Amino acid sequence: MAEAESSTGFNIHPMDQFQIKPLFGAGEIHWYTPTNVTLWMLIAVVVATVLLVIGTRGRAVIPSRSQSVAEMMYGFVYKMVEDVTGKEGLKYFPYIFTLFIFILLANFLGLIPGSFTTTSHIAVTAVLAMGVFLGVTILGFVKNGTKFLGLFWVSSAPLALRPILAVIELISYFVRPVSHSIRLAGNVMAGHAVIKVFAGFAGALGVFSIFPIISITAVYGLEVLVAAIQAYVFTILTCVYLNDALHPSH
């Protein structure tokens, strides 16, 4: 028992699940190497296609189950974009929907035991967030010209406060992609790591492993929630940023 306890420290590798490995053989990972990232992103695309393309192929007025799910997702994101950004934002709905579906599926696929969670990597979420940040910033300038800078000049505040507020607004604007990406990756990674830590305990505690197993179950339930909520949060923040770009006046 003492030996098992001591080896517990070695057995728990909560971060191993996040390792990126080449799919075929070993060796250096080049930018084009097919890795487990490739595999699980491909699975996400396949699942999205099955759900949203094959699931809706009946085009039934009274939907089948899979068509109903696809319609609900469509309606959910469509309404979100419309509510937050107004009618003008609907032009960007396909991209926002792509983001939502990708993050949602990546999060949920990552909850399959033994799978790889692409959204747990800051490189992935940073690209997603930077894409939104750059796209929204460029769009803001293209749509509004220099008026877009009015976003930082709070005209409703007293004149003396405005420069200070402008600095704060500017900083918060540039922190957006950081918080946007780290929020998603951090949530997903932390949950998976916690589950893995409990799993390590379960392996070492013998009969008492029932407690870590209960904990794993509870945390897993929480993670299911987090998977959906983080996809929602990422999407709605994208909508909010897009709204700032379309309507920069405070």
Add this chain to the structure above:
Amino acid sequence: MAETTHGADHAVESAPGMPQLDFSTFPNQIFWLLVTLVVLYFILNRIALPRIASVLADRQGAIQRDLDSAEQMKRQALEAEEAYNKALADARAQAQDIVGEAKADIQKDLDKAILKADAEIAAKAAESEKAIKEIRDSSAKSIQEVANAAAADIVKAMMPGSGDAKTIKAAVAARLKG
């Protein structure tokens, strides 16, 4: 034990700390993410989203059509009810008219009949009166004759030879009148 050590060694050599911060894998992840996003975007934007949008629009149209036709049917039902009520009222009025006419006709016939009956009754009454008068007259004459005879007999019996028939007759007539 050997296996766990190997695992630990592996972890240490390939990922010191967080694999998330292993910058050597970043190009790989970014490349595959971009490929995934582009592919997913095209699948969704070209196939899935237009299809779902058209299905939703169709459904909305179907629902709207059904609601419209329901509205129209409701209107038709209301119209039919109105027409029915109107027909009923018309029929009632017509029946009332017919009843009134019939009543008037009957009244007219009745009046005519009553008039005729009255006339007949009057005629009969006059006839009867005439008959009664005749009877009375004849009976009065008979009474006079009987009285004359009786008076003559009485006079003859009381005072034979006195008084003639003419005097007696005058006396009886004066008596009957008085």
